[in-house]
Amino acid sequence: MVSLAHDISTVPGVEIAVKDVSHRFDLEGAPLPVLDRVNFTAQRGEFVALLGPSGCGKSTLLRLVAGLEPPTQGGITANGEPIAGPDPSRVVVFQDPTLFPWRNVRDNVALGLEAQGLLKLRGARVEETLLLVGLEDFAKAFPHQLSGGMAQRVALARALVNDPDLLILDEPLGKLDSLTRLSMQGEIVNLWRRAGFTVLLVTHDIEEALLMATRVIVFSERPASIKADIAIDKPYPRHRDDPDLVARRREILGLLGLDASW
Numbered sequence: 001m002v003s004l005a006h007d008i009s010t011v012p013g014v015e016i017a018v019k020d021v022s023h024r025f026d027l028e029g030a031p032l033p034v035l036d037r038v039n040f041t042a043q044r045g046e047f048v049a050l051l052g053p054s055g056c057g058k059s060t061l062l063r064l065v066a067g068l069e070p071p072t073q074g075g076i077t078a079n080g081e082p083i084a085g086p087d088p089s090r091v092v093v094f095q096d097p098t099l100f101p102w103r104n105v106r107d108n109v110a111l112g113l114e115a116q117g118l119l120k121l122r123g124a125r126v127e128e129t130l131l132l133v134g135l136e137d138f139a140k141a142f143p144h145q146l147s148g149g150m151a152q153r154v155a156l157a158r159a160l161v162n163d164p165d166l167l168i169l170d171e172p173l174g175k176l177d178s179l180t181r182l183s184m185q186g187e188i189v190n191l192w193r194r195a196g197f198t199v200l201l202v203t204h205d206i207e208e209a210l211l212m213a214t215r216v217i218v219f220s221e222r223p224a225s226i227k228a229d230i231a232i233d234k235p236y237p238r239h240r241d242d243p244d245l246v247a248r249r250r251e252i253l254g255l256l257g258l259d260a261s262w
Helices: 058-066 105-109 111-115 124-132 148-160 178-195 206-212 243-255
Strands: 016-027 030-042 047-051 073-078 090-093 166-170 198-202 215-219 226-231
Touching (some): 016 058, 030 226, 047 206, 058 090, 058 166, 090 148, 105 111, 105 124, 124 148, 178 206
Parallel strands (some): 047 198, 166 198
Antiparallel strands (some): 016 030
16 A cells, blocks of 8 residues: 655645635625635645535635635735746646647647747657656547547646646546546546645545545635645545545535535
């Protein structure tokens, strides 16, 4: 059995600190609070899953961490420096792969390096990343020729080609069939353990969070506040019938008010 293998002080990931963050949207002149004084720190190389009711504000929090918009109150730092906007060191993978249909797999993966003017200098990284996600034989294929799982691998490769310090995953497996989803869960964990970046994952699947993450943060209904921050100190690969994970699942269902239904 493989042990949990991260010496946090030596991995290349980034420390993300969310400090007293509140956020709201203005809808037709009326404020809609979505986050309420959220505080947590993701250490370098951690894999942190965010769980909570649908629409509670988890994806909004990821957007703030990515620097796509500033929080209404509070602040977010990366290695102690305020996050003031997007950066190639923080990449987001969404539920929809959003591949460009007119570009083949290789060209979709190369998009980030191309946009930064680094493709000539680091073009070999594209081939390395395709090999990493097992798509080296599909480099010339187009998105319409790919399965859902393969398309999501392309989206992951497009993120990983930038050698990110932080990988932000917003329900990246939500549209996959159950067997492909199980396979991709293992692949993402293996990629993370190999590369050592920090991961923030939003998911509605409790088992997915328990199988993949080193910590699970449970949020309340909107406006989201943290109800629990649970360490999952278990070796990989994990198994859903592990008694400790079953107990954790029951605990989280209770926090979400669903324990009586299961």
